[in-house]
Amino acid sequence: MSTEFLKVARAAREAAAELAPLPRAPKDRALRGLADALVAHAAEIVEANAEDVERARAQGTSEAMIDRLRLDEARVSAIAEAVRQVADLPDPVGEVVRGSTLPNGLELRQLRVPLGVIGIIYEGRPNVTVDAAVLCLKSGNAVLLRGSSSAYSSNTALVRIMQDALEGTEVPSGAVQLVPGQTRDSVKELMRARGLVDVLIPRGGASLINSVVEESTVPVIETGVGNCHVYVDAEADLDLAVQILVNAKAQRPSVCNAAETLLVHADVADAFVPKALEALAEAGVTVHGDARIAGYGEVVPATEDDFYAEYLSLDIAAAVVGSLEEAVAHIRRYGSAHTEAIVTRSQKAARRFVSLVDSAAVAVNASTRFTDGGEFGFGAEIGISTQKLHSRGPMGLPELTSTKWVYTGEGHLRTSEGTVVAG
Template structure:
């Protein structure tokens, strides 16, 4: 099926998706989750072929993003069930106003329609996106990367089997099998067919979509995330937070890429940090003031503007909370930032000054995630301000309309 044919099929089923009741959507999600488990052997075999083909082509940390295991397939199914357990946003009454002329004006959540997602590497996104779109009354069009096409094809085949087992159209979930740039461009330009485009991947993909899309597009994902260790930080707490944020899964967008350290604690904290990260062989890219305290690689001009997605951490010594906030304003992508401090005034100043989607006090940036925020799973992390911001769950995949009831009023 061509991309054009697929988009026609997706648009055709849009009214059916919007009309599904909450009970029907939850039944379909349960069937899709069970189908993932029933087809796990096929999914894992397809994924093994993808991983083997990608070895030596993409970085080891990206292989981790691509790889599935029985536990990860089970987690995908549990994510779908978690979405089923969430309240249905469709039909939610956002506001109601009774006018003096007798009109009653209600603002109500409605589905977007057809949501296209362009993403890279991670086959779990296929299940997450399908679940969130279905529960929010939308049809999804999925376009993964070439490195995961076998995995995505197997996952979508399982999801469609679950839908069709319940008598629902399989075209509620659609996969673009053409992984060329032409298919991505087609989605970006599909006015009248795509109601919302969400890119989820690296800087190049996101920039291409934001710059070229002729359909509504949400900017997501790129995470140059900072952790600022304040003069009043509990240094052991700071070590634990930085270690987790950098090393627990460095290939994801909520991993820390920059550590800012107050000058008053630099001599005590930096040697301890270097020792802690040595076990994971993290390369430290150091500003001159940090390099005067510990050995490492001198930071180059781009190191504080790079999403490494690897075991690399840029380190800078700063003079104050305000200095840290100014650095973040100049270099952040607006994703997630954290301060480690026992000083409430410093924490408040940091939260007020830092303009990112998620701002943490004494916690790892790795919590910026739909599941961790109680959203079941996520479509991506929006780094823009208009509309969705931060982890995108069900509510962020809806729009609203006004329903006005009268009794013969004319203007």
């Protein structure tokens, strides 16, 4: 590993040990001071961001992507307000998850503790630099940030301002570190930093997440890829189904909880599909339909790849299925285990769907767009985990912790005959 990487990784490791035992109050004070510093240095942040925007435009980056990259003073103020909201959230560290007194008299508790050093690999938006940092700090973790090279100037300025704001507080400034370098070598160093980094969280598209999962020696929590489905059951309220479908697809198509596939039970296809095609067309959505969907209107013929796609655009794949079980089989084959929705008036069908679908979230008569930490009442989130180990679904502050077991006795000794109490 390079000297530069080892320097920041070791600094984060040392800071994590100092940060872990801090109670809530000094962390909250530090976060509020950090929010104030972002506002005070907004002009400096915007100036650095302008370098990134200019470079992106010169490279032919689309205006949609440039808008995701761009910061102005209003956006900086919104980022600072988000920091204050994190400061107001409950601190998960020290929470008793389980506790009991054992038959031998030992008092047993399972406590939430920080993970340690968290590496975040992410694309595009520089606001993630602040979001990720403050969520890690609040949960008692140090963070190594490796953002997109397209936002390098913005990220450098943001990390420097956050570090300066932490100086003089009880939160060590070394708890927030920017991974040096803009090449893939720096990403590899972070992925191979087992022993210095406790967990990696990639945020971005499928190619980024797959690359980190396949190449990292550090444990990885997968987040974000969302091939979400809306299944319209044989007993659905069809008008309600149209509203849910359009909201799930078109309300904000570029996010991971937007719907990417529509499945319609054959018994209601004649009544529902024409309505759905008309509503989707009005919303500007292009439908990639199977042969049965194509029989109801003009669509783009769907390929196998369409049903695997996370479009993140105003496109949706669509198919007619013969049963709820066929819908579930389709989801198991093509889905990403993010969020699936059923629209039905049948409690039996809803229960069956919920029990059979193996995804991080299942919606019954509701849009997929609600799979979100804020909407679930968790406050901010670091991402949405689509795997099963450690955490699943929206990852708020508690999901950025592990646990430790503490047991307290009065001189308890374990012997071959059982427990004895010394003295």
